[in-house]
Amino acid sequence: MALLSFISLFSVTQKFNYWIVKGILFWKNSNLTLKVIWTITILFLLLFIVFFFVLVFSRIIKNFEAKKEARLRMLFQSPFSTYLFDEAYKDLLIERDTEKVIQLFGKKNLERKKRRRILRKELISLHKSYSGEIAQHLEFLFLLLGFDQDVLFKLKSKRWNIRSSGINEAAQMNVAKLSSYILHQTNDKNPIIRIEAQVASVKLNSQDPFLFFGKLEYEISDWDQIQLHDALQSIKVEKIPCMDNFLDSKIDSIIIFALKIIGYYSQEAATDKVIKCLSHSNDKVKIQTIRTLGELESSDCLSVLMFELERNKSNKLILIETLKSIENIGILEENIGGIVSFLFKDDYDLIFYATRVLQTNPSGIKFLNQLINDVEVETSKIIKYAISFEN
């Protein structure tokens, strides 16, 4: 039986060898084009096989890692709740007993790189769900476990994504001792690092959150402004600085952002400086100034805006923004004459917004009701639509 199998194996090997030899001869006798085509085909097939194995193994590894991470997360739940809610750990803020905390979370978990990373991630994610005293406890735990050093290590990385994630973690966990280090990065040439550092600076330097504006050499995008405003909301309203200092910045987007903040927090003390921005050469700044004046809602602002209507008769965009801002404040009887002229323009938007403005005053409404039947059909339609329009 064994002999029989040996013979059959021998014959198979012989057959195989025969085909190999035939293949080599065929290759040798073929022209260069065919050889190139076959080589590339084999390469693509190998690539297909490599991709297949990458796909399979990455899935196996990913699943294994996910399970391990989930297990560790479960494991860390108990020490976290002990740390936060157990009476024995209540005085830790005064005692600063690092050993006790290390013991609680397990030395092994803090020494092994992967476990340490998961623990840090878990701590940060837990911090997101809490505010007040518990959040402060977690920030303190972050320092006790030495995670600030991990963040510092990330901040020194040459890879922008690691650096920016380090800055992000420092800001989230309120690691104030890294603030001066982060402040240097607020003017980084990489836009992601720059905005992360700016957001972190706002959160970590509540005394002077926009200190970096003085040295900033880059514009801040609308998205950056949203993030900065969001960061600013972590500071108590009374501590938010008056933004009028930034209205003469060389960077237009800083002026726009300052104007937005002035309007949002109704920083009336800045009104005079805001009005000066109306003569700015950049139309975007001008438009934001008009919007801010509308938000400040003072009678000074109204008269300035009425004057702007006269001054910018040829700039439709500015006229519309001005009308919108005036609508926000509301007009006095003496202003009606200045608005009415827009109802007779051959422009849909101007008629529409002028009607909206007139509606803010009882005499204006009366005037509109009288006028509605005396104007052209199209104008009358626009007026009726503007009257019924709800934002």
Place this chain on the structure above:
Amino acid sequence: MSNWLDYILYFFNTGIFIFSVVITLSYVILGVFSAREMIHYLHKNSFVDYRQILSSPFAPSLSIIAPAYNEALTIIENVKSLMALHYNNFEVIIINDGSKDETLQKLIENFELTEIPFAYNEQIETKTVRGVYKSNIASWKKLVVVDKENGGKADAINVGINISQNDIFACIDVDCILEQDALLKMVKPFMENTDKRVIATGGVVRIANSCEVEDGKISKINLPKNFLARTQVLEYFRAFLLGRMAWSRLDGLMLISGAFGFFDKEIAIKVGGYNHNTVGEDMELTVRMRRYMEEQKEPYLVPFIPDPLCWTEAPETNKILSRQRNRWARGTIETLMIHKKLFFNRKYGVLGLLSYPYWFFFEWLAPLIEFSGILYFTILAITGHVNWIFCLSLLGLVYSFALAHSLFAIIFEEFTYHMYKKPSDMIRIIITAIVEPVLFHTRTIWWSVRGNYDMFTGNTKGWGEMTRSGFDKKKKKK
């Protein structure tokens, strides 16, 4: 005469080979660019908190424009789904494009709509608007329903643009399912740039066949059971993740899907809105807007968002799929013909030197060349002039490349969004990749050739009917 024959023979023997090499190389290069762009995108957005946009008073306002034609069966659920999207300041404009069914009546009844005294600001010329309706209920205040004469999808969207109150508008197919944070993610690029104006953003459209849908949201993602739909999943991986991502990095994106795209209203109006004389109105508008910006010498961007945000039902039958592909082919030709001035025109930068020629040679001509190659091969085979070794080797090369390319696209998906988690899904998509070049690609070539034929013989059928089996129905089946 013999000279001409020589040329034809030379073209088929050498020209097609060179063409294949160039197209293969272009896929490889696009793959590399795509990978770089994807890595950058994922790193950049790894710790972005999109809720900041949701709560910010500084976020821009949006108008969602969704045309509806004979959608009575699903319109209520679709509108509710759009209204439930996460965004602070937006309006939903539904354009009833002269539906013959009860689309408008259903909307009026369900959302308690009343006609308002509306003055139509016709910035883009459109068919007559019959009326504008708004709801009396506070929770539906964001909804605007416009009833108009039938004029096709492009005309309906143009009405929406005229009516919208905001600077950015989103064009969405009413039957698409959007992820809850879709608006937040799509609007972000409009705010990110300080030196260039973002004129449009495009998003990935994913296939929802066999997925489970609950309350207008995708609750469970499954790979389609139907072979044609599954092949389109693979096709979409390649087109969106490998193709458009790369074009986004090269700043040469020419197509933003009509199913899900965001546009700068000012520029869209300046260029005259959607063109209702083409079936590829989405591509045509993108190209026209880009062309306008190039001519004005204004710096601009058209970014692409790879996150899976929009889900749509793909055709599952040959008949419907052939209509869709026929329309795509005609739309491509029409757009390329309207903007022929761009062809290798340095004045238009990447658009003229790269994107347009790429679409011309590899999107329009490639299926025609492939088809003529097959025809040529058949003639040679019949006449006994085939060099079988060379022919089979070449076929093997093309097939092995198609396999590697598809698997690269699958890996791309696996390492980025990993939407299909079941191991069986992975195996099925790999099997699909193995059989697709023979069982599916050949069909798409034929449909594209038919599209070309219809285009040049004037046998145009407009959009053609797209019958959908509906997501809800699928769920009940389960």
